[in-house]
Amino acid sequence: MALSRQELIDHEHALKDAVSEFLTFSSYSLFFPRTGEDPFEAGARAEPEFRKEDGELFLPLVLRGELLGYFVARGVRLAAPKVAPRYVMALASAALERIVLEKRVITDPLTGLSNREFFLSELTRSIEQVQDCLHTGACSAKPLNMELPSFSGTFGVIFIDLDNFRRVCERYGYLIGDDIVGEVGRMIRMVCPKHVTASRFANDKFAVLLPDAKPKACFQLAEVIRAGIAKLSFVDEITQDIIRISASVGYVNYPQAMEGPQFRREPAEQARVLLQKARRAVSTAKDLGRDRIFAFADILQKGGKVVEMLPMGRMAVSLGANVGARVGQRFLVSSPKSGGLATAQLTEDERLSGRYPTVYKGEAVLIEVQEEMAFAELLHVSDPSLSVSAGDRLRLVAEHESIFEPADEDGPRKDQENGIFAYRDFVAHVEKDRQSRERFGLTLVRMLDELGDQPGSFQSFMDSMARKLTGLARSLFGEETVAGRYGLGGLILYQPGISEQDLREKVLELEALASRQLDMEIAVGGAAYPYLNFRRTDMMDNCRKALEHAVLLPKPCVAVFDSVSLNLSADRHFTDGDIYGAVEEYKLSLLADEKNLLSRNSLGICYAQLGRLAEARKEFETVLAHDKTDAMALYNLGWANHRLGKFKEARTAYEKCLKHDPAHIFSMIRLGNLAERDEDLEAAEQWYSKAGEVPGGDRLVLRSLARVHLGRGDQQQCREYLHLALNANHNDDHAMHMLATMYLDMGEDPQVAEVLARQCAALRPDKDDYWETLVRSLLEQGKDEEAQKVRGRAS
Structure with missing residues (x-):
């Protein structure tokens, strides 16, 4: 080695x-x-x-x-x-x-890749970095400048599993299997950039960690790996058989794939949860035919299938809470051949090819969701002759995207004993009735109590609670209230003619009555129509968002869809990297409540991410007009002015931020940046040192301190800080570039500068100065022809 x-x-x-x-x-x-x-x-x-x-x-x-x-x-x-x-x-x-x-x-001897233990440690370290980034507000959708460690607050994990590998080993022997695994490992090592951690995870399984990677980057590298494996071939020396292999690939992004309670786990446990999600994506790829790529985020959208048909139009499906499935979600059910490749041989020299047309058999709705799987009911059937069967595919659709007509009025049936509709029949009834209503409300109730020492089965206990809750709801909302089951532990209520204010008051009463009379803890989320510019068909989705909002609240866990619910939804868009989607929802949140300062701050941050700095500054100033002590708005205003070149205003905003939040690391760092700009290196060092004394600030100021010592001509101390910065984050492209430039400026070996510059350019191919440094290092070695090629690629 x-x-x-x-x-x-x-x-x-x-x-x-x-x-x-x-x-x-x-x-x-x-x-x-x-x-x-x-x-x-x-x-x-x-x-x-x-x-x-x-x-x-x-x-x-x-x-x-x-x-x-x-x-x-x-x-x-x-x-x-x-x-x-x-x-x-x-x-x-x-x-x-x-x-x-x-x-x-830390190396797997067969492939030369990292081993499982090192990969897990690097994955855990990456999660810790993102958590620090999220907690301090340092993450952004795209790198902003060179003053702070550029970290997007996200990364990706790709998991690769060779298809039918056990069968190959059993037929040709495990020595051939080792040869295949070794060659696949070498191929993965060859195509992965330097900053990527690639490992042999177990046997014929591989895992790749991509720092600062969005889903698009994960897919691109996953496709390079999948295609590379598909091109490999091996010859069995005994039978002379040519052995070809393929791989199923799944990928997942952090933190997008994680949910509330999962964030509270230790980073090492989160690492294992994330890997499990990546492996779930691989399993879906294998279910869909192998030799393909699937994202964990797409499983709910288009990766579900019918596992088993049950009596009374019900079915078990492969989607569970672990992929984001929720009661009430609707899916189109199609033949497994839909969209698949179809070929027909006409003669020896002629072949027809095409794709099977998409055949939708019906529409189903989830009525009970468990961790690994769920149960659904058929809402609509396209043709009685096209029966739904095991293996059929599911595609998630919104209520307003349904391609089926609502059921007839005579269709819905409710339980004679308690007057509660099954969810399918509730939807059929409400779909028609709400069209004639000028106003109505929808309420979702989730029972938070567990069976405990209650007598009887969990099913009968929940049925009993649902009947009692329905009675309370009708006593509050009126006898016109329509009730339906929303999973085993939930209830959905339709209140025709109710206003938003009445709905808000009565859901609070419902929670209080359930606690006082039934000794039951519940979470309640409601939505009223009309509300802003939402359609009738949007109300169900709004109601779910309100319930998710309610679950996050302390007792009473009650929320009616409002500005805060929209804020939470916009935050999810922002975390997923959908800045434009976040902007629209933050705007709606402010349309509902112009005094929602959190939404206004967040909207300003989105504008800044999009380069619309003047608009961002206006939003931050509006926040401060309502609350002059808002530290977040003060820092963001300083940052916007800083980037606009208004340095005096920026300094004033940062200083005010520190007045109200003395431990605000980034205000200290920005003030250090401004001192550097004024060539006051002593003041800059004081600000950076002060920031480094705040918990979490030590790793953020290393590169800045290196820059200060470089300005003083102390190259040795500068290099020390740069190495410490790379130890804290070995993908710090700015620190690498500073080192490469130092090697060239100090007349030292340009070969070292070349290696560093190549790594910088691989990490950030959009940075022109990285390519120029690489060109310079090549020219100093007399590699004029290669330098010309690099310059052409950069341009």
Whole structure:
């Protein structure tokens, strides 16, 4: 197991620390031998060289006979200049052996990829970074500038599982299986960028961690991996059979795929939850035919299937709460062949191909959701001759997207004993009745109590509670109230003619009565029509959002769809990276309540993300007109003015923010940035040091402190801070670029600068200055033709 130049650069700081234990020096750098020389021949004759007049010591870095490069120490004084260099060289080789040992511990020997344990540790570390980013407000939909560590607050995990691999091993032997796994690993290592952590997770399964990756980037790399595996072929030496393989690939993004309670788990536990979601995406890809890619986020939308048909038009489906399924969601049911490839052979030389037409058999609604699966009822059937069967596919649709007509009035039937509709029949009744109503309300009730020591079964207990709740609801809302089951532990109510204000008052009474008379804890979410510009068909979705809002509240857990509900929904869009969707919902939230300062702040942040800084500043100023002490708005106003070039106004806003929130890290860092701009390096260092003393601020100021020391001409201390910044985040492209520039400006080895610049450009291909630094490093090595190609690619 050897060390590459990239790995040697990655461990430059560790190597420096090891050498500094035996040797005192003022500065150092790496130097690589020119290409074309045999590294083993060079290693055999490598000798350290001490230039006493310059105080420089050139230490050959020899590992197991191979010359990797040179460690150049400056400002060196040796008491025994003829003997000491050899001993220091031997100690440096021992330090390289230690680095190799560390590499061996985290590497899978068959593939050369990272092993499972290292992958899990890196995944846990990434989750911790995102959590810090979310807690401090440092994340953004896109990198904003070079002053703060650029981190988008998201990353992706790709999981790869070879198809039918056990069958291949059983037929051709497990040695062939090892060859296949090894070659797949080498292919994955070849196509993955340097900043990606790729691992052999288990047997024929692989996992890839993509820092700062949105779903599009995950899909693109997943497709490169899938296509690369499909191109591989192997020959069995005994039978001469040509063996071809394929892989099913799934991917998931953090934090988009996580839900409320999951965020409260420890990062290591969240890492395992995230991997389970990625594997669930792989399972869906295999269900759909293998050799394909599927996103966890798409499972609910188009990855469900009918598992089993049950009596009375009911069915078990493959969607559960773990993929976001909720009671009341509606799905179109189609043939598994719909949209699939169809081919027909006419003659030896002619083949027809096409795709099966989409055949929708009906529409189903979820009536009970469990963790791994759910149960649904058929709402509509397209043709009695097209019966729904196991294996049929499900596609999520909104209520207003239904392609089926509402059921006839005579269709819905309710339980004679309690007058409660089954959910399917409730929907059929309400769909028609609401068309003639100028106003109406919908209310979702979720029972929070569990069976505990109650006698009888859970089913009978919940049935009893539903009957009692329905009685209370009708006593409050009137006898026109229509009740339907909403899963085993829930109830849905339709209140024709009710106003929003009455609905708001009565749902609070319902919660209080349930607690007082039935000793039952419930969460209640309601929605009233008309409300803003929402359609009648939007009310069910609004009602669900209100229930999700209610569940987040302390007792009483009651919410009627309003500005806050819209704010929470907009926050989900923002977390998913849908800035435009978030903007629309924040606007609706403010239309409902112009004094919702949280929505206005968030809208301003969205405008800033979109580059609309003047509009963003206006929103923050509006917030401060209502509340001059709002620290978030003060910082955001300072940030907007900072980016607009209004530095005096920016400084005033940051200082006011610190007055109301003395521990606001980012205001301190921004004030340090402004001090740097004014060339007041002492003030800048004071601000950065102060920010570093705040919990969570130490890793954020390292690059800024490096910049301050560079401005003072202290390259050695600057390099120390840059290495610390890369230890805190080994994908910090700005720190890498500063190091690369330093190597070039200080006249040191341009090969080191080239390696660093290539990694920067791979992390951020949109940054022109990274490509220019790469071009410069190539030109200084005389690689004019390659530099020209790089310049052409950058442009």
